[in-house]
Amino acid sequence: xxxxxxxxxxxxxxxxxxxxxxxxxxxxxxxxxxxxxxxxxxxxxxxxxxxxxxxxxxxxxxxxxxxxxxxxxxxxxxxxxxxxxxxxxxxxxxxxxxxxxxxxxxxxxxxxxxxxxxxxxxxxxxxxxxxxxxxxxxxxxxxxxxxxxxxxxxxxxxxxxxxxxxxxxxxxxxxxxxxxxxxxxxxxxxxxxxxxxxxxxxxxxxxxxxxxxxxxxxxxxxxxxxxxxxxxxxxxxxxxxxxxxxxxxxxxxxxxxxxxxxxxxxxxxxxxxxxxxxxxxxxxxxxxxxxxxxxxxxxxxxxxxxxxxxxxxxxxxxxxxxxxxxxxxxxxxxxxxxxxxxxxxxxxxxxxxxxxxxxxxxxxxxxxxxxxxxxxxxxxxxxxxxxxxxxxxxxxxxxxxxxxxxxxxxxxxxxxxxxxxxxxxxxxxxxxxxxxxxxxxxxxxxxxxxxxxxxxxxxxxxxxxxxxxxxxxxxxxxxxxxxxxxxxxxxxxxxxxxxxxxxxxxxxxxxxxxxxxxxxxxxxxxxxxxxxxxxxxxxxxxxxxxxxxxxxxxxxxxxxxxxxxxxxxxxxxxxxxxxxxxxxxxxxxxxxxxxxxxxxxxxxxxxxxxxxxxxxxxxxxxxxxxxxxxxxxxxxxxxxxxxxxxxxxx
Numbered sequence: 184x185x186x187x188x189x190x191x192x193x194x195x196x197x198x199x200x201x202x203x204x205x206x207x208x209x210x211x212x213x214x215x216x217x218x219x220x221x222x223x224x225x226x227x228x229x230x231x232x233x234x235x236x237x238x239x240x241x242x243x244x245x246x247x248x249x250x251x252x253x254x255x256x257x258x259x260x261x262x263x264x265x266x267x268x269x270x271x272x273x274x275x276x277x278x279x280x281x282x283x284x285x286x287x288x289x290x291x292x293x294x295x296x297x298x299x300x301x302x303x304x305x306x307x308x309x310x311x312x313x314x315x316x317x318x319x320x321x322x323x324x325x326x327x328x329x330x331x332x333x334x335x336x337x338x339x340x341x342x343x344x345x346x347x348x349x350x351x352x353x354x355x356x357x358x359x360x361x362x363x364x365x366x367x368x369x370x371x372x373x374x375x376x377x378x379x380x381x382x383x384x385x386x387x388x389x390x391x392x393x394x395x396x397x398x399x400x401x402x403x404x405x406x407x408x409x410x411x412x413x414x415x416x417x418x419x420x421x422x423x424x425x426x427x428x429x430x431x432x433x434x435x436x437x438x439x440x441x442x443x444x445x446x447x448x449x450x451x452x453x454x455x456x457x458x459x460x461x462x463x464x465x466x467x468x469x470x471x472x473x474x475x476x477x478x479x480x481x482x483x484x485x486x487x488x489x490x491x492x493x494x495x496x497x498x499x500x501x502x503x504x505x506x507x508x509x510x511x512x513x514x515x516x517x518x519x520x521x522x523x524x525x526x527x528x529x530x531x532x533x534x535x536x537x538x539x540x541x542x543x544x545x546x547x548x549x550x551x552x553x554x555x556x557x558x559x560x561x562x563x564x565x566x567x568x569x570x571x572x573x574x575x576x577x578x579x580x581x582x583x584x585x586x587x588x589x590x591x592x593x594x595x596x597x598x599x600x601x602x603x604x605x606x607x608x609x610x611x612x613x614x615x616x617x618x619x620x621x622x623x624x625x626x627x628x629x630x631x632x633x634x635x636x637x638x639x640x641x642x643x644x645x646x647x648x649x650x651x652x653x654x655x656x657x658x659x660x661x662x663x664x665x666x667x668x669x670x671x672x673x674x675x676x677x678x679x680x681x682x683x684x685x686x687x688x689x690x691x692x693x694x695x696x697x698x699x700x701x702x703x704x705x706x707x708x709x710x711x712x713x714x715x716x717x718x719x720x721x722x723x724x725x726x727x728x729x730x731x732x733x734x735x736x737x738x739x740x741x742x743x744x745x746x747x748x749x750x751x752x753x754x755x756x757x758x759x760x761x762x763x764x765x766x767x768x769x770x771x772x773x774x775x776x777x778x779x780x781x782x783x784x785x786x787x788x789x790x791x792x793x794x795x796x797x798x799x800x801x802x803x804x805x806x807x808x809x810x811x812x813x814x815x816x817x818x819x820x821x822x823x824x825x826x827x828x829x830x831x832x833x
Contacts, residue, residue, distance in 0.1 A: 197447035209239035233285025241283035254313035301754025348650030355657035362664035382474035387509035406499035458506035501567035508568035509645035548659035550696035553579035554731035561728035575630030582629035628705035
């Protein structure tokens with residue numbers, strides 16, 4: 184693509200997405216406004232409008248080269264799924280034409296028996312449904328030879344059980360909105376009709392040469408190296424982070440950004456990460472539902488773009504030992520229907536009662552449901568990353584920054600005479616203006632940090648969908664907001680002073696959630712002891728972390744807000760545990776294959792070629808002996824590994 188074609192992205196942004204501009208162009212005015220009302224007010228779609236919407240969507244897609252359509256959904260595999268049907272239709276007279284009906288838009292019927300169901304469905308119970316999600320724009324995925332209209336959809340069983348990532352996410356967004364509006368109404372904000380969780384994801388990844396990748400069975404089958412040795416130079420010089428992006432990688436990123444721009448994915452930042460061959464792209468904040476869709480779509484675009492440039496994308500959390508792993512920082516905030524960020528402290532956080540209430544609600548949510556948040560990000564790959572000195576530890580805690588932490592402490596002690604002041608830093612350079620210090624520093628070791636006007640959930644692994652972590656976070660905050668509302672109502676009965684009732688509520692929940700707040704270095708050994716004294720969860724592996732999904736408190740929380748039933752939650756526990764076991768089994772079998780097919784034969788060839796005569800020096804004999812000892816150890820370990828694998832039913 185010519186550089187002149189890449190200059191102005193404003194005219195190309197979202198050209199392959201059926202967004203509001205496309206809808207306005209292709210739909211009758213009354214249909215367009217009815218659809219907007221459906222999306223904005225979260226109302227059911229009028230079935231009478233479905234045919235008109237489907238026709239407009241089809242005409243738009245055909246103009247852009249689409250010949251097929253697909254319900255694009257997110258089964259519990261960690262990937263997206265799609266089945267393509269053509270627009271081609273033949274009437275009774277044998278005439279061929281293109282058609283896309285309202286029924287085809289609203290619902291489709293893929294085979295549900297081959298997707299994970301966690302025991303909710305038997306193999307012979309194959310019927311499943313996908314249903315159109317009007318709130319997420321349809322889009323067109325193109326190849327060199329054609330294009331397909333993709334319709335973001337929910338996926339559920341014949342009996343209505345949620346079998347996907349999107350359904351609980353949408354339910355959690357609704358629960359959060361209702362709870363937030365309830366609190367805002369108590370604060371006199373009756374004009375607010377809804378509150379949306381906003382998400383901006385930072386996607387980390389590795390890129391390696393495709394030809395070299397094909398020579399590594401462990402990378403091919405497992406996404407990470409299982410054997411090898413560290414190179415003399417890794418990341419010791421700290422020269423890769425924010426360094427000059429290599430030409431080949433820059434070309435990959437430019438291709439990726441072009442494709443993302445056309446699909447309406449708002450990539451904002453690109454840069455080198457800490458480890459060699461590690462990079463990051465970050466997106467602007469969007470509604471959580473759309474952001475989660477876009478992140479999955481972005482990962483697919485990254486895979487395609489990498490191949491185009493002779494590269495292989497590695498999304499594993501720890502593909503190489505000895506260098507940093509990859510995560511997906513989940514930047515989360517709240518936006519009301521007037522466009523205000525409810526987590527923006529303004530110029531004086533102490534005086535911003537609304538901000539403090541929402542801030543404390545999030546802190547309380549993490550305190551009450553830290554184990555559930557940990558379970559939402561638990562995976563075999565993330566076990567290798569969390570707790571290493573390049574990622575957050577397995578202990579969930581919240582970092583607020585010095586100023587906010589002091590304010591909460593003073594409220595707890597009934598000392599609310601805090602005077603906010605502007606703090607400036609002098610760089611010693613007269614030609615630069617003084618720089619205002621932010622109210623919060625950046626604690627890169629914290630798994631859940633407040634970063635000025637949002638929270639950054641850093642424990643999310645790089646390879647998984649964002650749906651479930653955000654479902655849990657939304658739900659936890661919704662529950663906290665409702666508890667705050669209930670206590671404010673109780674306190675108002677004892678005091679006619681609304682501000683006093685709110686301050687009393689804040690004080691109670693600040694004190695209750697204090698153990699989860701930690702302003703120090705999460706990497707130091709003393710933090711583990713401190714966390715135990717605070718009674719914080721310290722589950723450091725996936726099986727133990729997943730137990731939170733099957734706890735009575737989790738069942739109660741999810742069912743209270745209608746996000747997931749007990750059966751649906753149990754299914755997710757079984758699916759995640761099954762995926763963990765299978766992943767480790769694949770890695771063990773791959774390691775055994777490498778040992779038997781590559782390493783042991785190499786040792787045998789060395790020993791056979793280098794027969795050591797008695798006349799050789801002691802050093803040569805020692806070298807020969809060391810190889811022989813390594814071979815014996817490898818044979819012993821391979822035998823043990825084979826026996827252990829024979830007991831695993833995959």
